[in-house]
Amino acid sequence: MFRTRQLLTGLAMASLVVCASIGTASAAEASPVAVAVVTAPAPVPTRAPSIVGVLRVGSPSKIDVGTWSGTLPTTTFTCQWLRDGIEDGPAGSCKTTRSFEARDIGHQFTVRVTVAGAGHETATAITKVVQAYGGPPAVNTVLPTIDGTAEVGSVLVVATNGEWSPTPATFTYSYKWLADGIFIDSEISSTHRVSSTDVGKRLSLQVAASRPGYQFGYAISVSTTPVPKMAAPANTVRPVVTGTAQVGTTLSASPGTWSQPGLTFAYQWYANGTSIPQATASTYQVDGSLLGAKLAVRVNATSPLYADASATSLVTSVVTVGPRPTNTTLPALSGTAQVGEVLTVTTGTWSAPGLTYAYAWYRDGVVITGAASSSHTVSAADTGHRLTAQVTVSETGYNTATATSAPSATVTAAAAAK
Structure with a gap:
């Protein structure tokens, strides 16, 4: 057998x-x-399949099936593209390339690789997810240009869109205007009317070149010169000085009336046409040194939008002397009314600061010759009399004022020597 x-x-x-x-x-x-x-086991990928290249419109991508163990000469590879997880077109050869269209932008793609053959089990593997992007952006070769005068009220327009590659592609253009490099809200047309908010800024234009399925290309024109300020505002009612032109009083200035709102005012006071140092507020207390002068104020109007302007008030009448200071507390004597002793007088209290004081001593109301200081040595001639002191106050530009102390006790003789 x-x-x-x-x-x-x-x-x-x-x-x-x-x-x-x-x-x-x-x-x-x-x-x-x-x-x-x-039947042999299914092949196993030792290097995963992948999509080769960036998925861009206009740029074909290839499939790398990876490396597999356990394949046989009869093994075949079939590839299926998936768009957002759904089969996109028929399965086919893994050696073909795929081109992407505008409809693919933003979608996610994978490829399912199927490994089959006589003698082993069928195996599949899926590539990592890859997102499709638009084609490469247009490249600007010559900057766009703008036409018009950069001043308030004028209209700037797109003169040229610039030049772009690749050629001879047809591009669609869109616009954005900028002020000092910052986009201006809602200014997205081919024209821009220069407004007061543009004053002091340099204007420019951004051109975006596009075509279906491709990324935008951008270019910015050369900037204009800074938009100049608008014409200076007109003074329609001149500044006015209120108050009495008298030493010691405070004068006030109104800015007057102007043709434009939103102005900032600065002040400078003048005496007989000459500026007064540090007199730059809207009020001014008249100094005694200005007695006999005529005063005026100049108002300077400034604004970020308008050129500077100024206007001057009418002059005041001649500055007159100031009122007499008022004594609020009489001068007071101190010391003993006795021959050989020293009497002293205070200045008293007055309504104005910075006064100059002068003194005179009296014997029963008669001035004592040569007694002109704040102290007096009692002499034998004063015996039996009562003494008083008069304080005279003065200040430049003011009338003088006087105040007299209460009288002393009757002066007694000197004490007998022991």
């Missing part, structure tokens, strides 16, 4: 035929015996 076995491993179809001859049995009596097919 004999048995023949044939075993083919790794093939899609395998067979085992057993033939037996027992005794004189003929070969015709031999019958085939079916045996189960032996």
Whole structure:
């Protein structure tokens, strides 16, 4: 008896035929015996498949199927593109390239690689997700230009959109205006009317060049010169000085009336046409040195939007002397009214500061010759009399004023020597 076995491993179809001859049995009596097919495990990726290249409109991408273990000569690779997880088109060869369209922008793509073949199980692997982007942006080769005068009320317009590549592509242009490099809200047309908010700023234009499926390209024109201030405001009612032109009084100035709002005012006072140092407030207390002068005030009007302007008030009448200071507390004597002793007088209290004081001593109301200081040494001639002191106050530009102390006790003779 004999048995023949044939075993083919790794093939899609395998067979085992057993033939037996027992005794004189003929070969015709031999019958085939079916045996189960032996299939190899599915291939395993040792390097994952991937999409090669950036997914951009106009730029084809390839598929790298990766590296697999357990493949056979009969193994085939089939690739299926998926768009947002849904099959996009039929499966096909993994060696073909794919071009992307505008409709693909923003969507996510993967490729499912299927590995099949006689003799092993089928395997699949999916690439990492890749997002599709627009094609490369247009490149500006010559800057855009603007036309018009950069002054309030004028209109600036797009003179040229500049030049862009690639050529001869057709581009669509959109615009944004800038002031000192900052986009101006809502200014997105091909024109810009210069407004007061643009004063002092340099204006420029951004041009965006686009075409379907491609990223925007941007270019900014050369800036204008700074937008100048508008014409100076007109003074329609001159400044007015109120108050009495008298030493010691305070004068006030109103700025007058002007043709434009929002102005800032500064003041300078003048005496006989000459500026008074440090007199730069809207009020001024008349100094005694200005007695006999005529005063005026100049108002300077400034604004970020308008050129500077000034206006001067009419002059005041001649500055007259100030009122007499008022004594509020009489001068007071101190000391002993006795021959040889010293009497002293205080200045008293007055309504005005910064006064100059002068003194005179009196004997029963008669001035004592040479007694002109704040103290007096009692002499024998004063015996039997009562003494008083008069204080005279003065200040430049003011009338003088006097006040007299209460009289002393009757002066007594000097004490007898012991």
